[in-house]
Amino acid sequence: MSTDRNIVLFDLFGVIARHQRPGALEKMAARCHAPTDAFTTAYWACRPPYDAGQQSAPEYWTAVLRRLSLSVDADTIEELRLTDIDSTIEELRLIDIDSWSRVDDRMVAYVQSLRDVAEVALLSNIPADHADTFLLAQPWLHDLDHVALSGKIKVAKPAPAAFHHCVVAMRAAPTDFLFVDDREDNVRAAQATGMNGHLFTDRDELAAVIDSWLPTRHPTGK
Template identity: 40%
Template sequence: MANVIVFDLYGVIARTQSPEDRARLVELAGVPGERLWEAYWACRPAYDAGQDGAAYWAEVARRLGVRFADVPALIAADLDSWCRVDDDMVALVHELADRGHRLGLLSNIIEELVPYWESRHADWLGRFAARTYSCRIGVAKPERRAYEICAERLGVTPAEVLFIDDNEANVAGAREAGMTAELFTTLPRLRTVLPPAA
């Protein structure tokens, strides 16, 4: 079994947006929730691959046929909504690193969020031998090249990696790239598929 474990960030180690976060974005946008989220996610791949925040929200507005009153507030609220961690998963990162596993991170993440995570969570992020961010490589999961770049940065082939993600499309993409991949649902379930100590 692979000794190299690559984690997704959001939905695995970091928490996804809370209902309160989502309600705040809907309020600021002034657009009904269902319409906003369709445009929000449809426009997200370019943002994850390096587009700046103002351009992203301009594209969301264009898709919706609206004009947002306060784009800086939308950007700030959006960033804040993606900045919480699951402490139990952070503890697992430390545990696995202490047991001798080589860890990697592969995240679809916007550029504005990277400095936040790097400055405020350096302790546990430092346990990863390679941190691969979509915004900095210009390609996002589930595109094959994202997984290949991550493996290259870890100095291994994709076949040597166990990849963990909460998104089925990203898990399928990892498998197509040659990785062993598992869908994250809960920490107890994850523990049943993790390799023994290195």
């Protein structure tokens, strides 16, 4: 059942915001005196509960360092032990936040322009402390109709509950939504909840999809 509304629900990173800054993982690995490949494995393996608001930043980074201690050599472990762990964790946290701080200005402008013809919302996987910084740095987010950030809502895509959160929060029906993400697993998860979905590749293709979707939904737009 539809409530006859047009809601474009955007992912953030890889769509409106840039992916992680090149060289960031190497920089964080060097701070840990660890090989980049071992650090990268630990960084991503420990990430899900941090993204979903189930861990604080110190808990996440402690888990990363513990995982590293199982996969690096004895000299590296000793270097980590001799380091001020709290200082290391805070430095890693700040490097990490900065690495996810860039936006695509053309996409920001496009998203803002859509509010003339549709409701616009955001659903992003982002830890709570990252979210706080991003919200301060990007005031345009406060103009959207709804912003759901995984670290704040305590659930991350592709879990169905992340999409249901948006449906309930906006008092809408799943079929009112067009969900846009650059990851196919997330798009499929949204479609499984009843939302329409589009796999993002570039702005021009997305604009064509939205232009064709809106008239079939409601001729007068918003």
